[in-house]
Every structure is written in C-alpha cells, then in structure tokens.
Amino acid sequence: MVNPDPRSRLLKAAIRLLATHGPTEIKARSVSSEAGLSTMGVYTHFGGVSELLQAVAEEGFRQQADIFRQVANTQDAMTDLCAIALACRDFAMRNAHLYDLMFGLSIQGRYGPVRGESTTAPKVGADAFMASYSHLRGGCERLIKGNCVRQMEPDLMAAQLWSTLHGFILLELGGHFAATLNPPIEILVPMCINLVVGLGADRERAKASAAIAVADWASRQCDTKSMAQFLNAVNTI
Template sequence: MPKDAKQRVVRLTSQQITERLVDAAMTLLAEEGPSEIKARSVAEVAQVSTMSVYYHLGGLPELLQAVIDKGFEDLNRAFHAVTRTEDPAADLFGIAVACRQLAQSNPHLYDLMFGLSTRGGYRQLRRSRTTHSGRSEAFKAAYSYLVGECARFVDSGRVRSDQDPEAIATQLWSCVHGFVTLELGDHFAQFQDPVRDVLQPMMVNLLVGMGDAADQARTSVAITPCAR
C-alpha cells in the first residue's frame, strides 16, 4: 500500500468498534433472530475482526449484555419522547404504547432484554455486572422515569394518595409486558386491533382499580396521541 494511502486509513476507537458491534448484533437480532448472534457473524456485519468481540468486550456474553443495555437505553429515550400533557394518565398510556412500539420494531431484542430469548447465557452475567438489586443501570434509568410519571399521577389527586408510585409502576409494567409478550407470540390474532380491544381496556381497569373514575380513565386512554 502506498505511504499516502496508509495515512488515509481511519483507525476506529475502542468505543466506536464497540458501538459497531452492538449495532450489528441488534441488526442481526431484528433480521435473523438470536441464533445468528455469533462472534464471527456479528463481526462481519460490523466490518471488524472477530477478535474485536473478545478484545473490546470480553466475549459474546458481554456483547449480549451491551445489546441489552442499549435496548433499555432506547426504551428510556422512547419514554422521554412521549409528549407530556396535562393528563398524567394519558401520558402513562403513551409510555405503555411506546414500550409496545419498541417491542414491535425488534421482537428478538425485546425478548433478550426481558430474558425470554433462547440465548439465555447472559443471565449470569447480568447478576454479576449489575447492582445489588439485580438491575442494570440502563434498566434503572427507564424504570425511574416510569416511577416518576406514576408519582405525577398520584399527585394529580385522581387516585388514592396513599399509594406507592413504585408499586403502581410495577403493576403497569407487568400488565404492559404481559400484553406485549402475548402479542409478540401472536396470541391476539382474533382481535382486529389489540391496542383498542385489549391494551386500552386493561389500562382502564388498572386505573379504576387504583381509584380513578371509570369515565375519566376511558377519556385519558382514548385521547392519547400515540394510541396506534
């Protein structure tokens, strides 16, 4: 190679290579599924050497953990992108829909994030690399935002004031996660519009159970801008 050509070679930083590997793994997940997440296949898509997976990340389990963290970072951004209104219940439903949209955009990534994927080797790694609570920092950021929005809902006076916002967040997350998981498994094929026919009524029932008025809860869910 001529000397001037060598000088034009762009050397990637470790962070750039890691980002390439994570993006490549997410692309493979979306297009091929978890069985294609191998060091060589990911490196080929990222256009780096196979050894880069081990040198810059430590190995395939660490790569999977980085993919999981990126997924929760994307989820956190999706939560923040939901337009805040004067109706905290409508905003909570907007967050629920945002979670569903992320899952629809990359079902295999969602499975991996929540431990449903057939490639479950990352689970031990998550326990060793996360906090004592067992949650990664990326997960905690998204979850904390949800708890904050639940606190705003309690402060609105629409539900009983003695309720713990974190308990509400856990209930909401559980309901939405169950809905998303079943929908991804094609268990709502009998419904023309699962959001309208399943998710919205379920959200209303949850809000009413917390003390919200049924008519007000239905109105909040119906006016959510991103309900489709």
C-alpha cells in the same frame, strides 16, 4: 464522514443480526464479520459474547427510554402512562428479538435490571433499565401525588402496570390476539383503564385521558379507525 469506533460498529452489527436472525446468531465470528472487523474485536471491546449481548440489551433500554421521553410529555400523568403503554407495545412489535433479549425471554437473554449475587449470568445495568422504567414510575408517582388514585408506593403501582403491559405484549407477540382487529386499542388500553380504576381513579377521567393518548397514537400512524374502535371498547367496560 467519520467511521464509528470498533465497539460501536460491533454493537450496531449485533443489533442488525439480532433483528434479522435472532439471538442464536449473535456469535463472535458472525458479529465481527458483519462489522468488518476481526473476531478478536468482540473479546477486546466487550470481553465476550455474553457481555456483548448485555450491551445490546442495554442499548435496547436506552432506545426505549428515548421513545418514552418523546411521548410522555403532557400535564396529564394518566395520558402519559397510556402513551407509554402504546409506545412500549409498538417498540416490541418492531423489535421482537431485541425485546426478548431485554427481558430475558430468549435462550441467550438471561438478563435482569440489576446485578445479582446468586448467579454468574450477566445482568443489564440498573442505569440502562431505569432510563426506561423511570418514565413509568414517574407517571405513577404523579398520579399518586395528585390524589388521582389511592395512596400507595409508586414502585408497587408501577410494577402492576409494568406486569400488565408486558403480559399483553408477550401474548400479542405470540399471536394470541390474531382474531382481534386492533389489540392495543381494544384490549391493552381498556385493560390499563380498568387497572387504574381499580387503584382508585375515576373511570370517566381515565377514559378521557386515555382517549387523548389514543388520538395522538392514531394520528402518528395515520389510522382513522382506532378512535372508533377505542370508543367502542371502552363503552363496554
């Protein structure tokens, strides 16, 4: 078995440490030790800890993009957008520290989708961010072109869905929905339905499309209760 190159070993080591200890543990010495390399390797292969954190965030977006690519594959854009929302939530739940780093929420996660001129803080490369975001934007563009919602700029619609999705995720990660049996099904999906209906979509069609995404999501988790919870939730909106 071929040993991964030093840069890959350092990146994987940083991701492991991030998952178990959070971003404050991502230091040149700890990452190098985890990777079985000298401390100098972080500076040789990345330039420093800030650049290593940037690479970790970019890897997070690549992983997220792979997940979105797997779920957003039907002929129904509304189903695909709902599937993306559920997949994004699940990714965040499994990778809370990585998610924080990707979206600039942790102390060391001062990253955004493009490089800015007003700050010296590293930024996640546009390509890494767009590899993930393009799936959401593409679904919005398909809805608009298919006259399923009113005519608007796809980027504006995607921004609204992105904001809705990540607002929910942050609240769930913070434990604000602890009293809810199934937050993604009882809160997130109905909220997304309400948003697209507000943008001009037919409510019954939106519910039907969302139900397909929920059924697929539930089947992959062997969760037989989610559909009943979803139907109960959408019948109230």
